[in-house]
Amino acid sequence: MSETGFIPAERKPPALSVSLGRSPKIGQDRTLLGVVIFIASESIFFLAIVLAYVAYRDSGLATARANLDVGRTAIFSIALFASSGTMALATRARSGAWLAATMLLGAIFLLGQGSEYARLLGEGIGPGSALFGTTFFTLTGLHGIHVLAGLVALAALFTANLGRARAVREVAWEAVGFYWHFVDAVWVVVFSVVYLGTLL
Amino acid sequence: MTAIPLWVRRPAGERVGWLRTVDHKEIGVLYIGMGVAFFAIGGLEALLLRAQLATPEATLVDPETFNQAFTVHGVTMILLAVVPLLVGFANYMVPLMIGARDVAFPRLNALSFWLSLVGGIVLYFSFLAGGAPDTGWFSYAPLSERAFAPGTGVDYYILGLAVNGAGTIIGAINLTVTILLMRCPGMAISRVPLFVWMTLVTSVLILGAYPALTAALVMLFVDRQLGGHFFDPAGGGQAVLWQHLFWFFGHPEVYIMVLPAMGMISEVIPVFSRKPIFGYGFVAGSSVAIAFLSFGVWAHHMFAVGLGDTENAIFSATSMLIAIPTGVKIFNWIATMIGGRLRMTTAMLFAVGFIAMFVIGGLSGVALAVVPIDLAVTDSYFVVAHLHYVLFGGTMLGIFAGAYYWFPKMTGRLLSEGLGRWHFWLTFAGFNLTFLPQHWLGAVGMPRRVFTYAASTGWGPLNLISTIGATILAVAMVVFFVNLARSLRSGEIAGDDPWDAFTLEWSTTSPPPPENFTRIPAVTGRRPLWDRKHPESRDKK
Amino acid sequence: MRPPADAIGTLSLIVGVIAFLIFVGVEAALVYAIWRYRASRLAGEPARFESNRRLEIAWTAAPALILAVIFVLTLGAMAEINGAGVAPAMRIAATGHQWWWEFSYGGTKTANELHIPVATPIDLDLTSVDVIHSFWVPELGPKMDMLPGTTNHLRLLARRAGSYDGQCAEFCGVEHAWMRIRVIVQSQAEFDTWLGAQRLPAAVKGVDGERVFLTNICVNCHTIAGTAASGTAGPDLTHVASRGTIGAGVLPNDVARMRAWLADPQRYKPGSLMPRVPLSDADLDALAAYLGALK
């Protein structure tokens, strides 16, 4: 049996009726929609970890106040926040240079986090030392891993762009952009809860 | 009897290896194959449990083995059998039903399958690596902490479930995008077959629930491998945190396991009643209601933990609320049959069996949602009875209905109706014999997860009946496997549309060609194929 | 107040009847549909109705009403099983161990066998020293988990004197199956004499078995009041002979069984945290006789 009897399809598949988020393209492009859904799912993952941190906040607060260097971390955080800006520019201008800037800023942030880890571990505060260490390293560590993954994605985009810029799919820029902004947004939460949390 | 290509109708010689395929149909078959294999394994583990429990103070297996057996049985059936079976059917059928050529991300689709399978293999590898996990499928802390579970079993549990879950999450993203963006012209979201609807809702549930499990697993990993204290009371942690995280995943997971099966019978019942589904909007909408509610009921697994009366009352109320949308479905299915012209094929038998048995499990669920009753029977065989009535009496019967219904489409051959009837009635008898008595066992005080029980308890006879039932159930399953094997080789040729069905998958060849359709169809109603076969009585929208 | 078990009983009966009626209703409708609309009974095309708003509203509202009733009853029973504001006449601390129970009457310790006076509201303060356990004596009503690091409360009220068996309900490891409880409900007078006896130090002194006990590692884990033995890893043995069972239910308690247990606990309760202590036959006899005399 063939499909005779059906109205032949000349129209395009229907676009998703509800337009998700700000970028109208999300409603039509598979990759973008996929990335957005992935990010949504990821946020629940981080939500769980953050809630665990908050649940144990009190028992770790003293240690946090004593050992976390808010000012210093704030500076490195600014690097990460700034990288969202450069990423936005990179996406708009499809500019490899801005991509490089983004990667640089991301790397700086990781360096900052690395050095802080080194210091804390030096002071004998580790994932196993006490509840603060457990929750702190788990939360910031998972975020760090995500930044790293973001950097890999950026690098991939960068090299592909170096090669045959035309070959880079338009949405790749937006997709990587979304993910990077997400990693950034997560840090806004983590920084507020973990670091600014020590101030009040 | 002419040999026909299985699973996908490819031009002669153009066979793609199973390892390299990215065709949604072949990946669907891989998923289903994985599910069937693990179902058999999980079932054999169950038989071991039943054998040991048949008589009081039996010494067939030692405690460790028994504890590993029920842990692995639970994990296997839920995460390695049922979920892959459901995802497999979704993978194969959804693109066909919405008139698409494949899923949104074919390569990612292959990745999700292989991740799911590897997760399962990792879990089973623990048997070789010095002992499977033996802390129960929800592996409560602190029992699952290093201090009390020094072996590697729990570590394989963590790794296996994390990898398997990653696969499932990616698969859910894929299906969601496919359903949202790849429907054929005219296939408004209000026209997609209900199985597709349920798959969409299920995918959303997966995306919301699985991350919580992953998070819990990561924390348990930190505790066990890095000396963390998340769930370690001695170190200031709280055992209850694990329970909250796990059940925030665990409860939606149970609807993840039942909604697609409900979708299957929502396809089967109308076709074999020769009527459109009754109350399409309500059947679809009630699923959305269930999905929302299912994120707000998790603590009904924790009534005896001592959260406090207020918390318990709230979660009791939300749990009861879920009965309402579920009931709406039941009533609409029955209303679909009313006034119809019922063909009691094996598929229809299993669909009706689903309704008949699921209601029992649902009602015992509501009883469990009543806090005082739960405090009496929680962690007893009453719960075991409940979960099997919904999971076997519900989900598995639904899957069997889907299997008899779609097997011809996937293979071009019909399953034997004769063996099918044997399969159904043996299952029906064996199932009730196994699990009905467990309600009483739980009520009179038999806790779950006990490797044996004192003769003085008097639980012997009912346990023996239960074990006999399980044996009959095993025979029923063997009949099913035989039916599959025979039809694969020499089953009666089905043709493209053996059931005179309604939806697009039946408009293409059996099995379908690689790209599913020679021409992407455009539809004007909920039953495109019916409209086409009966132009005189098209569905009016 | 009513015993919690009664409150649960009544509620279960009501919910059970409601559930049964719904069950019968649904199955009847199903059977009717199958019988009435079987293909052989109808020639030609079936009816084509697809929806009916009134019906949908009806079968949404009806269950909602039923559930509302059930929920109200639930709230009532919840308050009742927590003691309905009645203060307990006595508090007993119950602690879960892998895989045995410790009961403390204001410092006086015993194991696996809980004695309470009849018709008296008692509150158990439940906790655990290791993993999660759950205190459950079916005939006395609800169960309650015992979590390490927290204390839960459970109201007990037994109407009739007698012996009630129960068991740990939360999976707690290898020997979860043999973590049984026995609750002895007795008249206030009997209870008082029992408790009085429990408060006294070891009944026998200076016998051979005592020497064996005190000169072996037993003392690291067990307490016998009135001797140097003050271990806490295992049950208090001061009045071990007054208990009905050995090893939380695996063996009935008599001198012969006691000797067998001491000779090799792992044989009767594999995985139990009580090790096999190598002892000469003579020592075993003496030890069993001694412990068997600790009434």
Ligand code: HEA
């Ligand atoms: C397919 C899986 C599935 C499904 C669909 C359900 C459905 C439900 N479950 Fe179940 N449940 C499990 C799988 C499932 N469950 C598992 C696996 C466990 C054990 C986990 C473990 O501990 O290992 C469990 C455990 C479990 C518990 C915890 C028990 C305990 O450990 O103490 C509770 C408590 O509230 C509960 C409640 C419910 C309720 C209220 C529903 C409702 O959704 C049921 C709704 C359906 C109906 C009610 C029937 C149809 C409705 C009508 C005919 C309308 C009229 C009805 C009324 C007015 C009542 N379930």
Ligand code: HEA
């Ligand atoms: C979908 C889920 C699912 C399914 C289908 C089943 C199916 C079965 N389950 Fe189980 N079960 C669970 C989910 C499921 N279970 C869960 C979640 C738990 C809780 C675990 C925990 O406490 O942690 C549990 C626990 C559980 C217990 C309680 C254990 C305990 O608390 O100590 C028991 C005991 O009777 C049991 C029995 C059975 C039986 C007899 C079947 C039967 O229906 C099985 C029927 C299938 C077969 C008999 C296999 C047939 C295959 C063959 C005959 C071999 C042929 C081979 C080839 C062709 C290769 N299950």
Ligand code: CUA
């Ligand atoms: Cu203690 Cu189970």
Ligand SMILES: [Cu+2]
């Ligand atoms: Cu639940």
